[in-house]
Amino acid sequence: MRVDIGNALREVATPGVAVDALDRLDAEVATAHETIAAGMANAEFGYASLNLPETTSPTGIRAAVADVDAEAVLTVGIGGSALGARTVTAALGESNHYVLDNVDPERTRRLLARLDLEKTAVNVVSRSGTTAETLANFLVVREAYESAGVDWTDRTVVTTGDAGPLARLADNRDLPRLAVPEGVPGRFAALSAVGLVPAALLGHDIEAVLAGAREAREGLTGSLHESPAYAYGAVTTALERRGAHINAVMPYAESLEPFAEWFAQLWAESLGKDGQGQTPARALGATDQHSQLQLYRAGRHDKVVTLIRARERADRSIPSTDVEGLAYLGDATLGDLLDAEFEATEASLAAADKPSVRIEIERIDEQGLGDLLFSCEAACVLAGELMGVETFTQPAVEWGKSAARGLLGAADTEEAAAVRDKRTYPIE
Template structure:
């Protein structure tokens, strides 16, 4: 299990206790939304049927193809990017390419580098109408049809909501393989749905263990709620308007980006919220740490480290670097929480990501806002 060290959060017990009624109310809201099924991300770690179907389809994909291109943006890609980076199997033979942006140079670079005859495209969009993703799909399908002709349908897997949007219309018209994104699961909370599970299964990640770790966080989320309470109080009462996520370990590099999207899009509403900042240790000790220690006192840092194996000199150095930075921050008036991972495996990463989803939802309820919508993002779409 992952462990939390709250000793450097710089909050008094009395301040935490003064919020006990609000905390109890927020926890009751979590319990209600889980038990009622109104919010679907809670149930995802227990969906055995989806796990089996992902395995069956992935087996065929791994047999027939050399490349898997995932087209998706935001919640349809960042969780997959984080987990595939952290859990990439050493014996995987399927090349995974994730394309989020309709940047023409990036797209043409991919098309020049791959053989479309040996390529599967997994297009992901909850709404089925995300303009970046549908435009990318049109471009890739044109190239795919030119290469393989009428067989293009055998190269496409669609992950989208049922009975909604352009993508589901394509599924019905062309009889494509389809994975459903549940209506009650928001995109940034969807990593344990087919959004993440199918491509991760394709590259050989043990998704059963991934879900086991996520289920562990669902069953015991005391630390998620405590960490959310700390971030809420530091923001509301102490002016900590920036939430820094500092990971130690190259495998965790993409986790910070996933957290930034989750925290910002869920909580940045009604003039409230914290600005997330993702960085990596020890590299950013030589840049951003100067700001953390000697700049404005407007930050709370979450450190994530991996417990070193006995005799692992490099791992031991990484741990000392993390501990030293946390201590220096504490002495400089920059509060922090440290999370220690026992290892970098599927169960641990499943627990880590689900813990932060629960923490985010809980913090939103403490703030009195809806953590599951994104009204300002929808306003941008009106101008595109």
């Protein structure tokens, strides 16, 4: 991964980081890296995430799914138990991966009605095996298979912890079962079985994904000047300190649109604590140049825009035309146009005194994807260290889970009582 922070410097943008402040920031990075490296070496909770390129076994994943014959995969999970897998398959151009990560009955009904269940594997993912949304959807999916006369046990792969209802189900029904890695929060688990099973089922090169991540891992040093991942984490944190409280992530590739959603969870759930954290916003280049860019360029100075692209890609020429005013397009390709849009967005932000950071990978393939995923995780961990927050916990999320369980009658929790007692002011 290559990171260009030139348009995040104070000489270009407001807020911006002064060049002479980079060395002071680098000293913070060096101290943070010592903590991160020690956590990785000891496989401490959370820091173990950065060991996944080495500890994930692609052979083990392939062995577990070897007897599951499918042309499509339906992942049933929520949050990190689904976003990473969808990010991987989308980036690799896979169109036969579907996800149930919400409990919207209309969408669930429509999706199950159009899937060929005889050719679709089910990939159910929950660390605890008790996640209400995931288990509810899985029960609905299982019933749909039974109603269609399809044996769901022949097509189901379970990824879960060592204990819990899903683990017991897998053991009782002799289902393939893979482990959610110990010490790894779900949002950091894309480079494990949690994120790689659908790609493996559909025949993609998960070994190359991990190889790209390993290469990025080897590039972690104690300096932002030498590590692109740390450069990104450090500079976005420095901008947040200076008032850039929103991070708009804008990939210039349709296949990376789910990546922006994955990044949003990673950044928000990890860093949104103690009154700190950037709010991630999702955009897509060049589409959102015609909408959101208006705000990013002409709105408040409270944002940094992260522009992402691949340096190489397959291309398509634009047919020539004799239509007046459009002839210039006939000498170009769609890739040329997309690059021009990228460069124009970057330049327009700089001209408006708004900060941006450029991220580039060589190609959107397995290797490049592994690099991008790992580098963004490392950047997030560094940002958490610099901010002094508990990067790997999510207490606010757990509050909502407890409230929902209580409202459904699983337990009479304090959170559920707070929901029932909340003040209302209805206007109809």
